[in-house]
Amino acid sequence: MNLSTLKERVTAEHALLLFFLVVSLFFLIESRHLSDRAAAFPQFTAAATLVGTLLLLFRSYLPWPLTVFVQEQEGVFEDTVDDEMLEEIEEKAEQEAREAVEEEHEDEEGDTDDETDDQSAEVEVRYVSVMGYEIHGALFTVMATVGFIVLGYLVGLLWAAPVFVAGYLYALERPKRDIVILAVLSFMVAFSFLAIIGLDIDGGMLFDPQLFTVLGTDLPMGWLP
């Protein structure tokens, strides 16, 4: 097997399974330091996770009796429904929906907005253009969320929230008016946590003005840091 074939075969699912494998191995090994009573349950769950993960990782190479455990199964309830009839109905409903979408698409030919035109039943992947690079929408959102959390840690979530919302919508080329409205709204949401439950989110590691924390001292959750 050459490297390019291997690259094609390795998917994010393998990464997920590898994560399960590493974590369960860690739990199993570290449980040696615990007393028997405290170790029993983690050892059982870690071992079960490990076995399940290994079976899934090597499912293509399993002998026949073991493939029964990894193949797609029917649920217990599926026998209560006439599958063929239900499938037929689903197909009909989908066909109707597709026809409706096509008709509406024709009706709205004048509208050139990309997302308004995107009425197809099939899911289309969203990409976001950042500094000339096309990034998958989910990856972009993960990166933006990490940025939001890091910024919140440094300067406080109260100030990071509108920056995150504005930056996110700006990257997705939303109109400026919408960006401003949503950024203000996000600040209000964050501020409501501070005002209602006295959450200390107006300062962080780098920046801690203690402007609003005083508001929270007499509030029900004023015990928070």
Next chain:
Amino acid sequence: MGFAAFAEGIGMIASGTTFFWLIGGVLLGIIIGALPGLGPSLGMAILLPLTAPMEAGDAIILLVSIYSGAMYGGAISAILLNAPGTAAAAATTFEGYPMSRKGDALHALAISATASATAGFMTIIVIILLMPVLVDIVLAFGSPEYFLIAFLGLAMITVIAKGSILKGLTAGMFGLMITTVGTSPMAVQPRYAYTDYFDFTLTQGIDFVAVLIGLFAIAEMFNLAGEKGGISRTGTVISGSVIPGVKTVFKYPVNLVKSAFIGLGVGAIPGAGSTVSTFVAYGESLRSSKNPEEFGQGSERGLIAAESSNNGTIGGSLVPTLSFGIPGSAATAVLLGGLIMHGLNPGPLLFSDELATTYSLYLALFIGNILILTVGLLFITRMSFITRVNAIYIIPMIIVFAVIGAYAIRGGQQVWLDVVTVLALGIIGYYMKKYDYSIIAFVLGVVLGSIAEENLDRSLQLSEGSWMIFFHPIDQPLSFGLVIVIILLLFGPFVKSAINKYRGNGD
């Protein structure tokens, strides 16, 4: 005791603030449910930290009301836009959207509101009447039975896991495993918690609410962010009429009652949930119909079956949640988080000392159904604008809500640990969903971990290490029966698959 508790439950509901939270919860739930991609579990998970300063009773009634409202709200976008607001509303699209296409949208919405509310009334009355019996059953359970019920919940993974059962079991075991982080409940010894990372201390374990927010809110936002469209902009015109819609529901009484109780029964099975119950009820309605060819073309019977089973599930799913701490659905898993967060531990206490609170929950659902009927019939036509909201605008707002909500869960040094948990579980949940690893199985594992471990240990202490405490048919008939059910659930699908394969080879 039962009647006094019932009267006290009414008193709890009638107090000013509680009633306000009930109304607010139902209305908020309808809005959340109508937004495709949100749904009751996500909406409740986001709002859970905000309930922290509230009275326990008020908070739980707010969450239950959101749950009830959202289960109905999911039908609105399913009927108008063919985009189910909740997974449970998927069956509603089969008949609701074709009705809208025919210009009967208002008729369909009226059927939906009436069927949902009527099924809700019927099933809740039955549960309230059966409560004394239920109390006796719950109180008959000891540690061995509680362990086996928790194990039964885990065995339910074989039912709920779509696709590969092994994926479901692995997800469930991983969920169980992460509950062992913190302090061992029996040996009172720190487990995987001896190191401080960046001010994090793990002695209190990973917070259940943070896990839920990550798996439901954040993972779903990552998922929506990767797809174009998200929430449809289709400007479906609402037409049809209200009164004939109401009358239609009562034209098919058997269909209505049967579907409502299918919802109640399936909903009471831990882990099964409303998605399963609506499809079972819809399939049964189709099977028993004299005109099955009408299904898929806008059948009123099909719509009634889907909607009545959907709301019937709510009362049913609360039974295992309150009795044994085993959620019947994702939304009740979040509700369970709320119960624990507010110091109301599921189990016998909710049916003895806290019986009034349990009654008040069901009464809140009953009143919530009156509200659903009123709002559904009078105001829903004005709500279609909600479903036209672009997902791009929803994503960052939900993330802000979720991250700050996670920060608010616990005080002290835990705040950033919970935020990181939310992000990590969001990423894990995104990939689990993408590759068909059951999120519900994972949540079942997280929920049942401590219940299973504590009761297993306690049972073995009682029996001085003998495992016969779970199997003895004469001394422990209840445990023995549960063991049989668990074996059937665990091995049934594999045996069935092997038999089918054998038969296939034979042909």
